Amino acid sequence: MTMSLPKKMIFYTLLTISAVVLFFPIAYAFLISFMTGPELMQGRFLPESFHLDNYIKVFDRLPLLNYLLNSFIVSAGVMLGQLAVCSLAAYAFVFIPFKGRDFVFFLFISTMMIPWEATMIPNFFIIQNLNWLNTYQGLTLPFFALAFGTFLLRQHFKTIPKELHEAAQVAGLGPFAFFRRVVLPVSKTSLVTLGAYGFLTTWNMYLWPLLVTTNDSVRTVQIGLKQLQSQEVATDWGVVMAGVIVVIIPTLLLLFLGQKQLQKGLTQGALK
Amino acid sequence: MKKVELIDVSKSYDRQKDVISNINVTIEPGEFFVLVGPSGCGKSTMLRMIAGLEEITGGTLKIGEKTANRLPPSKRDLSMVFQNYALYPHLNVEDNITFGLDVKKVPKAERKKRAHETAEMLGLTDYLKRKPRELSGGQRQRVALARAIVSEAPICLMDEPLSNLDAKLRAHMRSEIRRIQKRLGITMIYVTHDQVEAMTMGDRIMILHDGKIQQVGSPIDIYNHPANPFVATFIGSPPMNLAGADVRKEENVLMLTNGTQIAMPEGSLDEIAEKRVTLGIRPEFLMPPETGIGLPVFEAEVTNVEVLGHETVFSFIAGEGEWTAKWNGQWQIGTGDRIPIAVDTGSACLFSLEDGRLIRKAADRQRAVRKEGAAL
Amino acid sequence: MSTLREDAAPVEVIKPPGVWTRTRRGRTAILYLLPSIILFGVFVFYPMFRTIYLSFFLTDQRGEAAVFVGLDNYRYLLESAAFLNSAKATILFVLYTVPAGVILALFLALIANEKLKGIGFFRTIYSSTMGVSVAAASVVWLFMFHPSIGMFNRFLALFDIGQIQWLLDPDWALFSVAISTIWMNTGFSFLILLGGLQNINEHLYESAKIDGAGYFYQLRRITLPMLSPTLFFIITISLINAFQSFGQIDILTKGGPAQSTNLIVYSIYREAFVNYQFGTASAQAVFLFLCILVVTILQFRFGERKVHYQ
Incomplete structure (x- = not known):
């Protein structure tokens, strides 16, 4: 399809303005992360020089490296857990016709209507009673089962021709071997989508880590940011912004790399 | 195995x-x-x-x-x-x-x-x-x-x-x-x-x-020898032509509903007990009169013609519906023409009207190549 | 014919399968579903019932039910000015964020769906806020809202307009939080809506073009009707997200000033983990649950019928 030149100009103008407005906060934070206190007070927009002082300071004042590692472990843990638990459930829904499937399916759907925040009080006590405060399992395990992830994978599994299943049966493949050797490799794309989604949402999680971490041992970067902000707020915004940039770089990278994939996968899972 | x-x-x-x-x-x-x-x-x-x-x-x-x-x-x-x-x-x-x-x-x-x-x-x-x-x-x-x-x-x-x-x-x-x-x-x-x-x-x-x-x-x-009309029409292309027919033993003919009479070989209806049967005949056994010398001939109105080069397939009105014939070579036939058609009645099948059972088998038309000729 | 068996040897009788054999598939299925079912049971269903249970009790410090009070917690909440204020703030917050957020994301998705050179770059930019965590975004916005050195007031100063106490003025605080929230949610909504747009069959537009339909006619008669399922989905998700907002409140305003941004989840959090009133906090959680339930039921009821599915 070709577009007339004036029309093209209109679209490019709209696209550019929107991009500037939308990306402004991130760019702004990036620029400020190189500014000193006095520079900020002057109200400059561009820093005098791109020096890394603020970044060095932020790693000094907080065990940020530790937090990053924690965030990474927790996010990767939830990601792997979700992939395992959701793909198993989705496999049962698609490839094993059993009595009561509709009922179990309804149970899964109903979990989507229960907001996590409405159940956080008992969940907190469960974790506390298990002595799991300040542990990785306390941060990750509650998020392994995910109805949305199950539906997303189910949607993809359904596109696998049933003849493939039958051919595997004739070849003598058991259900688990079929799952592992055919279904999973064939569904690589949606597994990657769900994995990226799980990693991203866990990395960005705020309320739950706030509740179940009471010391620095397994604390994640998001809580680190809160600490940083409440310590530094009056004095050194440059350091705070350096912290922000460090925290968002992994997820932004993940998003830039997987934007197309994520968009396709999420749309598929969202709409039956 | x-x-x-x-x-x-x-x-x-x-x-x-x-x-x-x-x-x-x-x-x-x-x-x-x-x-x-x-x-x-x-x-x-x-x-x-x-x-x-x-x-x-x-x-x-x-x-x-x-x-x-x-x-x-x-x-x-x-x-x-x-x-x-x-x-x-x-x-x-x-x-x-x-x-x-x-x-x-x-x-x-x-x-x-x-x-x-x-x-x-x-x-x-x-x-x-x-x-x-x-x-x-x-x-x-x-x-x-x-x-x-x-x-x-x-x-x-x-x-x-x-x-x-x-x-x-x-x-x-x-x-x-x-x-x-x-x-x-x-x-x-x-x-x-x-x-x-x-x-x-x-x-x-x-x-x-x-x-x-x-x-x-x-x-x-x-x-x-299709066992019933379903098999007869399923196997073969174009399918076997079928029509309901009255059995007239004394004249040794089958009469279709539109009055067309088809003379059958001597004695071939003797053992048929039914008064009405389904007549089945394959398109290749409806021939041009000059090929089917000595065979009974009837006239019919052509409704559709397809010339395929090596053969000509046309349909015409017979009984309550249409039949199809397949003639070798290219024939100039127009839609609406009335043309004479010879029937190889020996190759006709008869099916019972009630249960579709085959009650008269067609004659065997298999041929063999003469070996002496091939040696030349 | 070989359909007839010459030597009709007695055929062994084959017994119908027993219960064990017949339920074999069900047992296999359970094995695959067990991890999900256990986790849902422990971390979703049990806590949900426990929340409802606790909402009828006064609790001790360890969250154990102490005194049964029936509906007193609910009665107390409905009479408490603080809770009613929190409910009002939540509803206002939803009204501020959802329509504006969806329209913004739809606008971005529409302009980013054109086939232009470099469109991939713009798509990446528009989806970028999805990669920014609530905490990080809130810290950035906190700075932008800063009364003296923040970007907004500096901008106003350029035009000699008086300063606005974005987060400190009770009249402005909720609005300011809403703006930052819209920004945070744009990336996700944009991504989903763009996906929906790209699923619309190209031929529809081609045939409309042949009929001579203009851009806005196509938008109204093809794009929006065909996009309606996605649009509906994203409205539902935005509603649920708005009800669940927490991080931005905790970092930007802590519920203040004058309780004007004390949204329901923040209110639950404070009631439970600051004031240790787990009974009333649970009652609030039940209200939250009911709100989300209504939204989801509306989605199923209204969504299935009114929305055009391809």
Whole structure:
């Protein structure tokens, strides 16, 4: 399809303005992360020089490296857990016709209507009673089962021709071997989508880590940011912004790399 | 090689009406057996019951000498080719071919050897490292075939394996499958809706309709002596012409509803007890009068003409409907013409009106080539 | 004919499968579903019932039910000015964020769906806020809202307009939080809506072009009707997200000033983990649950019927 030149100009103008407005906060934070206190007070927009002082300071004042590692472990843990638990459930829904499937399916759907925040009080006590405060399992395990992830994978599994299943049966493949050797490799794309989604949402999680971490041992970067902000707020915004940039770089990278994939996968899972 | 025996086999879903009832047939070792019928006749279901992919709800299935009703598919010593080929999209051709061997823990060297032999047989050697999506339809079909062959299972099941190919390739694959089956001597059970495939490939064919066996026999036998009007119209193209006719024994003629009288060979109606029958006659036995010398001739109005070069197919009004005739060569016939048509009444079949049973067989028209002539 | 068996050997009778065999598939299925079912049971269903249970009790410090009070917690909440204020703030917050957020994301998705050179770059930019965590975004916005050195007030100063106490003025605080929230949610909504737009069959537009339909006519008669399922989905998700907002409140305003941004989840959090009133906090959680339930039921009821599915 070709577009007339004036029309093209209109679209490019709209696209550019929107991009500037939308990306402004991130760019702004990036620029400020190189500014000193006095520079900020002057109200400059561009820093005098791109020096890394603020970044060095932020790693000094907080065990940020530790937090990053924690965030990474927790996010990767939830990601792997979700992939395992959701793909198993989705496999049962698609490839094993059993009595009561509709009922179990309804149970899964109903979990989507229960907001996590409405159940956080008992969940907190469960974790506390298990002595799991300040542990990785306390941060990750509650998020392994995910109805949305199950539906997303189910949607993809359904596109696998049933003849493939039958051919595997004739070849003598058991259900688990079929799952592992055919279904999973064939569904690589949606597994990657769900994995990226799980990693991203866990990395960005705020309320739950706030509740179940009471010391620095397994604390994640998001809580680190809160600490940083409440310590530094009056004095050194440059350091705070350096912290922000460090925290968002992994997820932004993940998003830039997987934007197309994520968009396709999420749309598929969202709409039956 | 093994035989497959079905004894009173039937299938129903949720204890409702049978979709397949009382199937009794023995498929001999090394035989190419074709299951053919219109879509929804139960032929695929029957194949899947033999494969173990559908439960058998009644009767007994024997593979070799063993009862196989409860055996899982992998324990039935068979291989299967699916209509959409069911190739594993994430594996290359070689891994697709050896997938089943791998599952059965065949050693790696042996696997490789067998895969290469099979690929050679099917002309796939150059494609072993490609993924299925990089192959043409015909090549995918060959991979599916290779996968069945490489397992060295004594029985091979095929479910409409050629229906996704274009006409030319299909004709080629027909003879190729047939050639491989003969060479390896496997027992083949082949499902198709295409009567040409059934006729050209099968040692024997079984025609299914509404879950019931209509007829089992060699292709030529079925073509010449269809057991009922359904078989008569299903096998052969264009189909056998049918019309209701009154039997007039004293004049030795059959009279169609529009008054056309067809004189039958002397004495051929003597043993017919019915007053009305269904007359069936194949298009090639309605001839131009100059070819059918001495045959009874009637006149009819032409309704449609197709000149195909080597033959001319036209339809005309006969009885309550239309009949089709097939004449060799190119004929200038116009729609609406009234033309004389000779009938080879000796080749006519008569079916009972009540149960469709064949009550008079057509004369045998098989010919043989004279050997002396060929020697010149 | 070989359909007739010459030697009709007695055929062995095949017994119908027993219960064990018949339920084999069900047992296999359970094995695959068990991890999900256990986790849902422990971390979703049990806590939900426990929340409802606790909402009828006064609790001790360890969250154990102490005194049964029936509906007193609910009665107390409905009479408490603080809770009613929190409910009002939540509803206002939803009204501020959802329509504006969806329209913004729809606008971005529409302009980013054109086939232009470099469109991939713009798509990446528009989806970028999805990669920014609530905490990080809140910290950035906190700075932008800063009364003296923040970007907004500096901008106003350029035009000699008086300063606005974005987060400190009770009249402005909720609005300011809403703006930052819209920004945070744009990336996700944009991504989903763009996906929906790309699923619309190209031929529809081609045939409309042949009929001579203009851009806005196509938008109204093809794009929006065909996009309606996605649009509906994203509205539902935005509603649920708005009800669940927490991080931005905790960092930007802590519920203040004058309780004007004390949204329901923040209110639950404070009631439970600051004031240790787990009974009333649970009652609030039940209210939250009911709100989400209504939204989801509306989605199923209204969504299935009114929305055009391809």
